[in-house]
Amino acid sequence: MSEHHPALAHHFEDLDQQFEAAGLGMWAFLVQEILFFGGLFAAYLVYRMSYPEAFIQGSHYLDITLGGVNTAILICSSLTMALAVFYGQQGNRRQLILFLFLTIVLGAAFLGIKAVEYTHKYHEHLIPGPMFHPEEAHPPQMQIFFALYFAMTGMHALHMVIGIGILVFLIYQARQGRYSVEYNSPIEIFGLYWHFVDIVWIFLFPLLYLIGRH
């Protein structure tokens, strides 16, 4: 019966096999992502061990309120994403689209707040490179803290932007009626990606904002 499902690709035996393959593919991709961010985390670890004072002073420039609000927003977006997956499995198209949309709203709010933070850093001359001139006295290695801050949060934000792009596509597909009780694996598999991006932030927030602040 599922043989003739329009979403079944020719080289799979049935939808189950197709779903399992896609899920394993996403997990393998996420492992790859961990190693991708892992290079940055390794660099962070090495420099944090070498220059603890510079890193502590650097972290004092970060806005803990905005960072905290953003953390809360992202955790909520994980909830809306999980609900979208749930309603996708139920075949409830209205709720599915609603929660996919809410996930986009929360993701965009996160990026908006991040942009505000970046602007503050720009005005405080905390952009690493020739423009790096903080007003207070600082160890030269503080520039490395900000290089890592922008590299890590920037790479994370890039993943958010891509995620939002895919969410838009999923909403489009859902409105076309592509998803049903039998076939909703793209939503579930994208959910894995979205949760992964959230978890990266759960690590970034304490490492950059919290450690060393009293």
Add this chain to the structure above:
Amino acid sequence: MATAVFRPFEHQIADPDEVPKKHYLNAGFSAKSWLLTVDHKRIAILYLITVTLFFLIGGLFAVFVRLELMTPAADLMQSETYNKMFTMHGIMMVFFFLIPAIPAILGNFLVPLMIGARDLAFPRINLLSWYIYMIGGVFTFAAVLFGGVDTGWTFYTPYSSTYSNTNVILAAVGIFITGFSSILTGLNFIVTIHKMRAPGMTWFRMPLFIWAHYATSLIQVLGTPVVAITIVLVGLERLFHIGIFDPAVGGDPLLFQHLFWFYSHPAVYIMVLPAMGVMSELITCFSRKKIFGYEFVAFSSLAIAVISFLVWGHHMFTTGQSIYAGMVFSFLSFLVAIPSAIKVFNWTATLYKGSVSYQAPMLYAIGFIGLFTVGGLTGMFLSTLAVDVHVHDTYFIVAHFHYIMVGGTIMAYLGGLHFWWPKITGRLYPEGWSRFAALVVFVGFNLTFFPQFVLGYLGMPRRYHVYPEEFQVLNVLSSAGATILGVGYLIPLIYFIWSLKSGPRASANPWSATGLEWQTTSPPPTHNFDKTPVVTGDAYDYAKFARENAKAEEATLV
């Protein structure tokens, strides 16, 4: 009675009714049918053509390097130009030939066929990976056209950041992009091998080619992203001077080396593991025997993949890393010898009492065993701390890794290409010429690179184009060998192209081999198998031909 006896390699030319009318090659002739194909076999052909192109470009740079080294003086080019020559040779060969060669061509073609699947798990991602490879290639080739790069293929900071005045960014972007093609290929293989095996194809019935590609894929997925992010950091450093590798603000150039080798050492196994997979297929077929110690050969691939991630520090024995770290890295590097030796011994044990025959693929395979052994054993010299300090950055290193990459990977690649060419194209190539070419490659290779061991041990450093006069004889030998090697590569190129039009039609199983890929037609239909194969026994059951013979004999006696 004699007619009933089966002889391997007897039925190579297809009977007229054996030639398939419809197959993947004539499924469409338009450019679109090739450039937008999602058939893994056609994508393998796209890779074959483009990887060969990059091999020729990389080879061209080697020609200039060897020409310049004919004399002790700098008579052909300046130091800057020479630096660009060996850098572009390394970049083209490593990132655009050696890494994709066997997985993306032979692996792409054979992984689904060998496990009895209709395609890879993600056919569109497979096509995407070829486009990514091409875009990366275009960027890197643009870097060549705009004047080249002179950092060495390793992009060490600060050569590539503070002090570079060449097209580092362009080349680095190209390699960054190409890395994702490698990741996607690995991801596709992992999922395919897990989820797409035919009924009865259990893990321990899979051909060892598949095990080797599985291990390779793990490295591709786990290692490549690290070098990708490292390249991003070099790019940021170079464009915005963010200081991440700049000692002026506390950055550490050695951090780059750690991150780079965390990928680039395992990358050596991305190049050689698939070659080992090819070897297991060739050795069994041409000695008509089951592989000796199947499980050991299978797990040694995984062992190599795991250990490969723990040895990167042996590239940095002379950089002032902690002596204790050096000792641990030295010890771990020795460990790689164990699974590698398991493979070599098991292949040799497979030959023992086999009915060995010397077709072209087998000549390459036997060449591989010898050259890989030399390359591997000299690797032991290099993982020894004290010896490494003596020969670090000399021609000894250059000779060592060419024995692995050229003597190992390219020998197996050519062996595999000769083995599966009848399956891929449905055509046979001239046997005499192919055996002759295999010998030319072997002789040329050794003449090129053996003198380099001696040169390095005597103290000639790599990456210099001016050298003391007493080194000239060995350098001339090496350049002469490179010429022979070049001819050895051109001969197959010519007869392969010739065979496409004029070669006799190949039968479905010209080597009387056991893999599933030989049970379908040559060339295979677009969906690989007319009906899904069911696997009932172990791989490499070459004894079955003898059993069939015995049965046939019995029948004639009655």
